[in-house]
Amino acid sequence: MKIGILFSGGKDSNYATYIMSKEHEVKCLISMISKNQESYMFQTPGNNFIKYQAEALNLPIIEYKTDGEKEEELKDLKNAIKDAIKIYDIKAIATGAIKSVYQASRIQKICDELNIWCFNPIWQIDEKTFLRKLINEKFIISIIGIFSYPFTQNNLGKILNNNLYKELVELEKKYKINPAGEGGELETFVLDSPIFKKKIEIIKSKKIMDSENSGILKIEKLKLIEK
Amino acid sequence: MKKIIENKKICTKKFKKFSSKILIISTCQHKLHENEFIIPITKLIKNEFEIINYKNINQNNIKNYEKIIISGTALKDFDYLNYLENFNFIKTTNKEVLGICAGFQIIGKLFNCKIRKSQEIGFINIENFKNNKLLIKGTYQTYCLHNNSLEINSNFEILAKSQTSTQIIKLKNKEIYGILFHPEVRNNEIINNFINN
Numbered sequence: 001m002k003i004g005i006l007f008s009g010g011k012d013s014n015y016a017t018y019i020m021s022k023e024h025e026v027k028c029l030i031s032m033i034s035k036n037q038e039s040y041m042f043q044t045p046g047n048n049f050i051k052y053q054a055e056a057l058n059l060p061i062i063e064y065k066t067d068g069e070k071e072e073e074l075k076d077l078k079n080a081i082k083d084a085i086k087i088y089d090i091k092a093i094a095t096g097a098i099k100s101v102y103q104a105s106r107i108q109k110i111c112d113e114l115n116i117w118c119f120n121p122i123w124q125i126d127e128k129t130f131l132r133k134l135i136n137e138k139f140i141i142s143i144i145g146i147f148s149y150p151f152t153q154n155n156l157g158k159i160l161n162n163n164l165y166k167e168l169v170e171l172e173k174k175y176k177i178n179p180a181g182e183g184g185e186l187e188t189f190v191l192d193s194p195i196f197k198k199k200i201e202i203i204k205s206k207k208i209m210d211s212e213n214s215g216i217l218k219i220e221k222l223k224l225i226e227k
Numbered sequence: 228m229k230k231i232i233e234n235k236k237i238c239t240k241k242f243k244k245f246s247s248k249i250l251i252i253s254t255c256q257h258k259l260h261e262n263e264f265i266i267p268i269t270k271l272i273k274n275e276f277e278i279i280n281y282k283n284i285n286q287n288n289i290k291n292y293e294k295i296i297i298s299g300t301a302l303k304d305f306d307y308l309n310y311l312e313n314f315n316f317i318k319t320t321n322k323e324v325l326g327i328c329a330g331f332q333i334i335g336k337l338f339n340c341k342i343r344k345s346q347e348i349g350f351i352n353i354e355n356f357k358n359n360k361l362l363i364k365g366t367y368q369t370y371c372l373h374n375n376s377l378e379i380n381s382n383f384e385i386l387a388k389s390q391t392s393t394q395i396i397k398l399k400n401k402e403i404y405g406i407l408f409h410p411e412v413r414n415n416e417i418i419n420n421f422i423n424n
Contacts, residue, residue, distance in 0.1 A: 023259055101370055101412070105349030108302060108372060117303050121259050124267035124412060
């Protein structure tokens with residue numbers, strides 16, 4: 001089946017892309033660029049650089065700007081998916097939704113209205129199992145946003161590896177955070193995956209903090225390198 | 228699918244002491260929908276279990292199991308309705324059966340309920356009228372994903388309802404249950420109660 005991936009550049013949608021590509025024909029990525037930093041639906045900090053991931057995956061990308069207002073961004077998403085149907089003849093959307101019923105049910109409704117299939121291949125996945133899979137399958141994932149206690153600017157730019165995994169599991173025990181950031185604690189940006197044809201290197205970035213426990217790694221320059 | 232096989236292996240090894248073997252019947256036409264509709268169920272099951280697809284059911288693979296769970300599937304997926312005869316064993320079985328969403332529709336169809344249009348997607352509140360094997364009396368927030376429900380006939384007892392649909396049914400005099408919402412997403416205790424009670 002021809003699939004479009006609802007793609008944010010983070011670990012969830014990248015892993016969904018990886019799983020879907022094993023059994024289906026992934027035709028395009030669909031990315032909503034939200035002007036609202038607190039978008040209800042879409043990740044924001046890595047937005048400007050998603051196109052590099054598309055290039056690394058050798059997939060076309062539909063980037064669709066949205067104001068990020070609650071119901072308006074759903075209309076924009078529907079229009080973006082309509083474009084993907086028109087241009088790439090996709091018959092299904094896949095998402096990286098894990099826990100959010102808010103997000104998943106709205107996308108289900110849009111797919112229903114457009115009469116296409118909807119896949120959520122990591123729906124309800126256990127977070128720790130998921131993080132282990134990402135490490136074992138050699139995804140390179142950078143933390144580019146932290147939005148809650150006990151995370152600090154020291155976490156920004158960290159790469160998910162066995163040590164960070166242990167740290168996240170400890171923080172889960174101690175502070176009840178979601179170790180995969182599903183509660184909105186973390187945003188991630190994928191630098192390499194098993195299906196990337198090239199990998200990404202961040203050349204220049206800076207940390208911008210709103211408060212002690214909230215901030216982003218603003219990527220300013222990156223490049224694609226051969227694998 | 229590899230993942231499911233791995234799960235099965237783990238369960239067989241770790242939980243041999245549990246007597247009740249569970250069969251999960253997948254109603255998914257597309258394999259990757261099993262990630263969404265089957266794997267979340269398997270995460271809740273500590274017993275030994277096996278998964279078979281609706282197209283491959285036969286008497287031999289049913290007899291080894293004490294309890295049967297029929298899964299849900301994607302909103303656009305109705306292919307299982309073309310294989311209803313594969314589920315005919317439910318009409319005469321003494322095994323305990325729990326049908327979720329598509330499984331709810333299958334159980335209703337087998338006992339002559341009509342399918343009717345009724346879309347509920349997202350969080351839906353339901354009223355569970357009395358204590359039963361699956362759930363104690365009360366109001367629950369459930370996760371729904373369906374375009375159809377059933378016109379329930381007198382073969383069934385209605386255990387729970389939302390504003391617009393019947394949500395939990397029980398076949399009279401048998402331990403055969405249908406649930407329209409998805410207990411593998413919210414209200415996980417239903418699956419535990421079905422298996423352990």
